[in-house]
Amino acid sequence: MIINSKALIKPKPYLIVLTQTHVQVGIVGKPNAGKSTFFAASTLIDVKIAPYPFTTIEPNVGVGYVTIPCVCRDLGVKDNPRNSICMDGTRLIPVELIDVAGLVPGAWQGRGLGNQFLDHLRRAPVLIHVVDASGGTDEEGRIVKPGTHDPLLDVKFLENEVDMWMLQIVKKEWDKVVRQVEYSKQKIEDVLYSMLSGLGITRAIIEEALTQLSLINKQPHLWGEEAIMGLVKYIRSIGKPMVIAANKADIPEAEDNIKRMINELKGYRVIPTSADAELALRRAANKGLIKYIPGDQDFTIVGNLMPEQVKALERIRSIMRKWGGTGVVKALNTAVFDVLGMIAVYPVADEKRLTDTEGRVLPDVYLLPRNATVLDLASAIHSDIAKRAMFAVDALSGRRIGLNERLQHRSIVRIVTTR
Numbered sequence: 001m002i003i004n005s006k007a008l009i010k011p012k013p014y015l016i017v018l019t020q021t022h023v024q025v026g027i028v029g030k031p032n033a034g035k036s037t038f039f040a041a042s043t044l045i046d047v048k049i050a051p052y053p054f055t056t057i058e059p060n061v062g063v064g065y066v067t068i069p070c071v072c073r074d075l076g077v078k079d080n081p082r083n084s085i086c087m088d089g090t091r092l093i094p095v096e097l098i099d100v101a102g103l104v105p106g107a108w109q110g111r112g113l114g115n116q117f118l119d120h121l122r123r124a125p126v127l128i129h130v131v132d133a134s135g136g137t138d139e140e141g142r143i144v145k146p147g148t149h150d151p152l153l154d155v156k157f158l159e160n161e162v163d164m165w166m167l168q169i170v171k172k173e174w175d176k177v178v179r180q181v182e183y184s185k186q187k188i189e190d191v192l193y194s195m196l197s198g199l200g201i202t203r204a205i206i207e208e209a210l211t212q213l214s215l216i217n218k219q220p221h222l223w224g225e226e227a228i229m230g231l232v233k234y235i236r237s238i239g240k241p242m243v244i245a246a247n248k249a250d251i252p253e254a255e256d257n258i259k260r261m262i263n264e265l266k267g268y269r270v271i272p273t274s275a276d277a278e279l280a281l282r283r284a285a286n287k288g289l290i291k292y293i294p295g296d297q298d299f300t301i302v303g304n305l306m307p308e309q310v311k312a313l314e315r316i317r318s319i320m321r322k323w324g325g326t327g328v329v330k331a332l333n334t335a336v337f338d339v340l341g342m343i344a345v346y347p348v349a350d351e352k353r354l355t356d357t358e359g360r361v362l363p364d365v366y367l368l369p370r371n372a373t374v375l376d377l378a379s380a381i382h383s384d385i386a387k388r389a390m391f392a393v394d395a396l397s398g399r400r401i402g403l404n405e406r407l408q409h410r411s412i413v414r415i416v417t418t419r
């Protein structure tokens with residue numbers, strides 16, 4: 001631990017209300033990997049942090065932030081953010097974080113805190129898997145000497161937990177699938193979709209999996225366990241993609257493991273993180289001791305500090321130099337922008353002044369799916385705006401954008417509606 005990260009941190013005086021349109025990110029991992037610390041650092045909400053398994057009894061849901069360079073910086077305007085935060089030209093956009101605690105091998109069978117937590121994964125379209133990259137916790141989450149446990153095994157373990165959880169759901173209903181497809185002549189993709197949509201799996205993912213695995217025309221009673229498992233694995237890999245937060249990157253033993261993770265975990269995005277360092281920085285920034293914008297690669301000391309505080313902060317600085325920051329915001333940004341491919345769009349009511357109807361400059365920014373159209377933005381703002389939307393105007397180019405045209409990342413648009 002770097003700076004007393006167990007002390008509580010004060011939430012910032014921003015009121016961000018989560019709505020159904022917020023993107024959800026699940027934070028998963030075995031006990032003691034650092035999920036609660038990652039969660040606390042990301043949300044600025046204090047959660048119980050203790051070095052033994054099953055500390056977090058209730059799953060925590062909180063507001064975390066992803067960041068983009070704010071367009072106010074490019075345009076040289078002073079903005080008045082409302083649904084997000086702007087710090088020195090970095091826009092912090094809220095996302096909902098779900099801290100899923102207590103996953104141990106066999107959780108799908110109800111071990112540890114078991115199925116109730118796996119159920120919280122339902123809602124998250126992307127997961128950040130916090131792994132103790134220092135190898136200082138065994139597979140059950142017990143503290144061991146750093147370098148003892150191979151963190152690559154944790155990645156396999158977690159995948160297996162999610163696979164087994166989904167497999168259980170599918171197998172339980174398989175007789176019904178057989179009846180509906182073979183006797184009631186329903187399409188297999190429809191039947192599987194109605195079974196898995198509650199887990200946040202889209203129809204497109206199911207269709208892709210069935211096609212890629214050449215299962216679309218195979219009668220379900222002939223599938224067998226292996227084919228069902230193959231389907232589940234495929235669906236999980238696209239439906240619940242994971243970013244690996246290679247945490248405790250500040251511990252020397254983590255370095256080799258992180259290199260191995262980057263080289264050997266092909267197809268994954270591995271982000272070295274020090275959740276402890278991020279938490280310490282945010283606490284210090286909250287107290288006015290340092291100037292630190294979440295996600296930045298460095299910070300500035302501005303307060304009067306005791307020599308030991310300066311020493312602790314300088315230690316954090318050296319970790320940030322090594323890894324290019326603490327990695328916490330980078331992991332969130334990777335999950336939301338790179339893996340989910342979300343875009344951020346600023347809606348305004350006046351495209352010349354860049355204001356809303358109350359004269360606030362660039363008040364809101366919305367996260368939308370990568371193919372989002374003007375109509376999608378209108379629906380995200382309000383169903384009434386969606387009903388009355390005619391077209392949009394791009395504030396920078398003045399170009400008219402059709403209702404079904406795709407929006408660009410970091411664009412500013414005015415939606416023109418009927419009266």
Ligand SMILES: Nc1nc2c(ncn2[C@@H]2O[C@H](COP(=O)(O)OP(=O)(O)OP(=O)(O)O)[C@@H](O)[C@H]2O)c(=O)[nH]1
Pocket residue numbers: 001002005029030031032033034035036037038048049050051052053054055056101102103247248249250251273274275276277
């Ligand atoms: N050195 C170091 N220690 C960390 C880091 N992140 C977390 N820790 C420490 O690891 C221990 C466990 O962290 P938690 O955040 O409570 O772990 P958890 O995964 O939430 O554990 P459960 O609540 O039991 O599921 C605490 O002592 C943390 O201070 C880090 O980046 N570096």
